[in-house]
Amino acid sequence: HVQLVQSGAEVKKPGASVKVSCKASGYTFSDYYMHCVRQAPGQGLEWMGWINPNSGDTNYAQNFQGRVTMTSDTSISTAYMELSRLRFDDTAVYYCARDAVAWEYQLLPGENGMDVWGQGTTVTVSS
Amino acid sequence: NFMLTQPHSVSESPGKTVTISCTRSSGSIASNHVQWYQQRPGSAPTIVIYEDIQRPSGVPDRFSGSIDSSSNSASLTISGLKTEDEADYYCQSYDSRTVVFGGGTKLTVL
Numbered sequence: 012h013v014q015l016v017q018s019g020a021e022v023k024k025p026g027a028s029v030k031v032s033c034k035a036s037g038y039t040f041s042d043y044y045m046h047c048v049r050q051a052p053g054q055g056l057e058w059m060g061w062i063n064p065n066s067g068d069t070n071y072a073q074n075f076q077g078r079v080t081m082t083s084d085t086s087i088s089t090a091y092m093e094l095s096r097l098r099f100d101d102t103a104v105y106y107c108a109r110d111a112v113a114w115e116y117q118l119l120p121g122e123n124g125m126d127v128w129g130q131g132t133t134v135t136v137s138s
Numbered sequence: 139n140f141m142l143t144q145p146h147s148v149s150e151s152p153g154k155t156v157t158i159s160c161t162r163s164s165g166s167i168a169s170n171h172v173q174w175y176q177q178r179p180g181s182a183p184t185i186v187i188y189e190d191i192q193r194p195s196g197v198p199d200r201f202s203g204s205i206d207s208s209s210n211s212a213s214l215t216i217s218g219l220k221t222e223d224e225a226d227y228y229c230q231s232y233d234s235r236t237v238v239f240g241g242g243t244k245l246t247v248l
Contacts, residue, residue, distance in 0.1 A: 046237065055242035056175075056183065056228050070235040073139070106182055121232035123189055124173030128182035 013037035015107050015129035022135045028095040031132045033107035040088035041065040044110040044120040047081060047092040049103040050131075057103075061110075061120045062090060070120070097136045104131040140164045142229050142240035149246040152219050158243045160229030161211040168205055172212040173230045176223075177242075183228065187214060221247050 018032040033045065047059040060071035064083040071079050075094070083090045090107055108125035110117070117123055141163040150156040160172065172190050175183035185194055187203035190212065200220075205212045212231075216223055224247045229240040 048239070055226075056177075056230075056239040058230075058237040058239055061237070072236065108183075111185070111188060119170075119232055120235065121230065121237035122171055124171075124175075124185045124230060125183075126185050126188075126194065128184070131182055 013109075013127050015109060015127055017105075017107060017129040017132045020133040020135070022137060023097050024138055025097055025099060025136055027097050027136075028093060029097060029134050030091055030093040031105050031107075031134070033090045033092070033129050035088045035090070035109070038109075040083075041085045042113040042115065044114055045081075045083070045090045046108045046110065046121070046125055047079075048106045048108055048125075050106070051100065051103040054103075058121075059092070059105075063114055063120075064090065065114065094134075097134075099136050102134065102136045104133050106131050139236055140231075140233060140238060142231060142238055144227075144229060144240040144243045146241070147244040147246065149248055150219055152221060152247055154219050155215060155217040156219060156245065157213050157215045158227055158229075158245070159209075159211050159213050160240050161209065162231065165233065166207065167210045167212055167231075168207050170231045170233060172203070172205060174201075174203060174212075174214045175228045175230065177226045177228065179225075186227075216245075219247050223247055 041064045046061045062081040107129040109127040111123040111126035174187035177183040
């Protein structure tokens with residue numbers, strides 16, 4: 012059974028950093044891009060970036076350049092998203108989501124969508 | 139990069155058919171696949187259409203996708219509406235190394 016299990020809720024102060032983990036099971040972790048998508052309260056989905064766990068290659072949305080870092084540890088099938096210099100408007104649910112097709116069989120990340128999502132991690136930025 | 143624009147909300151009665159549009163701001167809608175996701179309150183999104191028109195196993199055939207190059211848009215059509223279809227729907231596409239989501243459409247089935 013393919014699933015992604017994320018770390019628990021976090022409360023952080025402005026200016027701090029948060030690191031969310033996403034543990035994969037049921038498939039070969041290094042074969043699929045992993046995305047991070049966030050959703051602020053009452054708002055839509057916002058793509059933050061992706062990582063290829065096999066190569067460590069990453070790409071981030073322009074809105075988060077310089078503040079977000081995605082990493083992975085293939086030995087424990089876990090991806091991480093760290094967001095630094097937190098602001099109040101970073102309060103959101105953060106999801107990890109797996110690409111639907113192995114990177115070997117598609118040209119670009121997101122090409123065939125994201126078929127497995129984590130349960131979400133609520134990050135609250137509060138003073 | 140481009141943007142994907144969706145109507146903020148749509149509503150329709152049970153048993154009817156509704157179509158949600160997703161318009162690409164620049165570049166051809168046909169040049170990159172479009173996916174659609176359903177998100178119910180308090181839950182993670184689930185994919186209902188991929189590669190413009192394909193339906194994952196387990197998604198009812200009441201859900202269908204299409205693209206229209208003349209309007210540079212993709213559409214999600216849900217026929218035989220059920221109250222359980224009430225949710226937010228998001229389109230998604232990509233360009234080079236970037237992924238883009240539409241702003242989402244709230245579907246009310248009343």
